[in-house]
Amino acid sequence: MTLSATQADGADTARGRYDGYFRPGYAHRDIYTAQDVFDQEMLHLFGTTWVYVGHESEVPALNDFVTRTIGRRPVILSRGKNNGLHVLINRCTHRGAVVCRQAQGNAARFVCGYHAWTFGTDGKCLGVPLSHAYGPDFDMEAQNLHRAARVESYRGFVFASLNGEVMPLVDHLAHARRYLDEWIDRGDCLPVVVRAGSMRFETHANWKVIYDNAGDGYHPPFSHISMLRVFARRYGDVDMQYYSGNFDEAPLISRDLGNGHTLLDQRPSMHAQSAWERQHVMPGREKMWEALSEKYGEGPAREMLDASTGSGLNLNIFPNLLIIGNQIQLLEPLAVNRTVVHWFSTTLDGAPDEVNALRMRMQEDFPSFGEVDDTAQFEACQTGMECVPEMPWIDIRRHMNTDAGHRGEDGIWTEPISSDQHMRCYLDAWRRIMNAGAARACDDA
Amino acid sequence: MRVPHGRVTMPDGTFDMPFYRRMHALVQGWQTLDEIPADRLPNADDRAACERLLHLEARLIDGLRLEAWLALFTEDCAYWIPADVAAADPARFVSWEFNDRRRLEERVERLEGGRAFSQIPITRTTHIYSNIEMLTHGQDGMEVLCNFLIQANLLGRVSQRAGWNGFLLRRTEAGWRIVLKRVGLFDADLSQHNNSFTL
Numbered sequence: 001m002t003l004s005a006t007q008a009d010g011a012d013t014a015r016g017r018y019d020g021y022f023r024p025g026y027a028h029r030d031i032y033t034a035q036d037v038f039d040q041e042m043l044h045l046f047g048t049t050w051v052y053v054g055h056e057s058e059v060p061a062l063n064d065f066v067t068r069t070i071g072r073r074p075v076i077l078s079r080g081k082n083n084g085l086h087v088l089i090n091r092c093t094h095r096g097a098v099v100c101r102q103a104q105g106n107a108a109r110f111v112c113g114y115h116a117w118t119f120g121t122d123g124k125c126l127g128v129p130l131s132h133a134y135g136p137d138f139d140m141e142a143q144n145l146h147r148a149a150r151v152e153s154y155r156g157f158v159f160a161s162l163n164g165e166v167m168p169l170v171d172h173l174a175h176a177r178r179y180l181d182e183w184i185d186r187g188d189c190l191p192v193v194v195r196a197g198s199m200r201f202e203t204h205a206n207w208k209v210i211y212d213n214a215g216d217g218y219h220p221p222f223s224h225i226s227m228l229r230v231f232a233r234r235y236g237d238v239d240m241q242y243y244s245g246n247f248d249e250a251p252l253i254s255r256d257l258g259n260g261h262t263l264l265d266q267r268p269s270m271h272a273q274s275a276w277e278r279q280h281v282m283p284g285r286e287k288m289w290e291a292l293s294e295k296y297g298e299g300p301a302r303e304m305l306d307a308s309t310g311s312g313l314n315l316n317i318f319p320n321l322l323i324i325g326n327q328i329q330l331l332e333p334l335a336v337n338r339t340v341v342h343w344f345s346t347t348l349d350g351a352p353d354e355v356n357a358l359r360m361r362m363q364e365d366f367p368s369f370g371e372v373d374d375t376a377q378f379e380a381c382q383t384g385m386e387c388v389p390e391m392p393w394i395d396i397r398r399h400m401n402t403d404a405g406h407r408g409e410d411g412i413w414t415e416p417i418s419s420d421q422h423m424r425c426y427l428d429a430w431r432r433i434m435n436a437g438a439a440r441a442c443d444d445a
Numbered sequence: 446m447r448v449p450h451g452r453v454t455m456p457d458g459t460f461d462m463p464f465y466r467r468m469h470a471l472v473q474g475w476q477t478l479d480e481i482p483a484d485r486l487p488n489a490d491d492r493a494a495c496e497r498l499l500h501l502e503a504r505l506i507d508g509l510r511l512e513a514w515l516a517l518f519t520e521d522c523a524y525w526i527p528a529d530v531a532a533a534d535p536a537r538f539v540s541w542e543f544n545d546r547r548r549l550e551e552r553v554e555r556l557e558g559g560r561a562f563s564q565i566p567i568t569r570t571t572h573i574y575s576n577i578e579m580l581t582h583g584q585d586g587m588e589v590l591c592n593f594l595i596q597a598n599l600l601g602r603v604s605q606r607a608g609w610n611g612f613l614l615r616r617t618e619a620g621w622r623i624v625l626k627r628v629g630l631f632d633a634d635l636s637q638h639n640n641s642f643t644l
Contacts, residue, residue: 202636284460345539372563
């Protein structure tokens, strides 16, 4: 039951190349399991839209760099002169070797290990050994590392696009911008710093299986029952215990932020009167409270410690940036059924040491007690989809026909937390972008 | 479901800022250690007792006897899996896990509750400790460094974990007990798969 290209194209040539992968309330497994779809995603999706590459605080000083990917393309995010940010295609213009092979560092120039072709932090070709052999017309400038066509930072979040015609980043972010602002400004507006390490989980699943889960407000009481039970039994009615009974009636919402971006907002339930008071116990909780309340008084201490708790936001910015709690998650597709999920932890510049230490322990809490169980589900989904060709359709119907949605006063479409609108929204954006890419490729041919 | 770990026992002094400074200094000491100074070499009896503790610890994990395993840890213990290989300050740098006693009990309770999907089916392990080095830590303490190799099998897939453990042990009335187990995966800063079993 694999959709062939001709089936997907359909008899109706006005339909897009990828329309056949969808029917109301369902998506076809091929978008998760087919090698050709994955290859086309790397080309048409990651190759044309805005992709998150890193945070400015990861490259604070001149010549700092980190290496990342755009789809599968290796890229370098570097800090050049005049505070400039560069996103370079990390492939030598000579024989194709990956030039910079370190995850991060500080370097004034990048030297390819193969034949020592040398490039500046802005990609400019600075040296080619024995270049006389290329003849008198050799043009050094034509040997520069390729650069992302567009690089923009939104308040520290650096995005790049290989497509010079892409819309401005703020337009792309659409309503996600408001929630990104709220997340950034949460800790008394202290600057968020992304230099506190990361966890990388490699998962045997398509990258979209993970994106699916990021906006899935249906699974928590079931997938995470082991974690929720432990905390309930020990600490009673603390954060996340609201996932019981008909939790669609709790003040928990799913929102369509446009362009495939979505939000799960758990703040009213998670934080209630005081995020700090609601939070279950992290290592060091009592000691840090003692230290800060003694030094600053209970009121200010409580406010400072609020910033050590999870944000209550799951902000999903299509296709590869997921903000969860206080972490920045980045999806790195390795293959059609292999993905690395990077969890970048964050500190607050200028917050008391106690707050940042608690933030570290807090940011280990869900990955070790929750993400591991999610990962088991990702891999189970991938296996089931890959191995049962007779059942090609994936169900994304929740709250499609319940009339439970409404448009908020801010114009944002809002549904109960357990809705599948997250998947419907981003797959719609996926289909639009992929269809456009396929149409362009057709025109070019 | 059994409820074996209902107690919440937290002695004073754990996981405050001085604790983090002590931990950071301890690990920095390990990472710059050359030959063990003669005045820190343990006597044969203590060395043998500590070695027995390590072997028991590994055996209890592999036998999935996690409650008995927990009993080897002190009330002010820590079970720590860093996410870096550079001895970063754990107060400012994230770890895979940095559990105090209470969090460690929660970890075991989660695994034994029958609904932790990351461990259904359960990961089977064989722990091998080798290259064991010991140095005294004050009158009643012992620092132990050892390499570990964990052969694991989950869902029929065999995989390995490797690295070095840093233990801080304490002589108590009940015998030697674990104050710190720091599991230094040699690739802690790179991608990991499912490490939700007991390392």
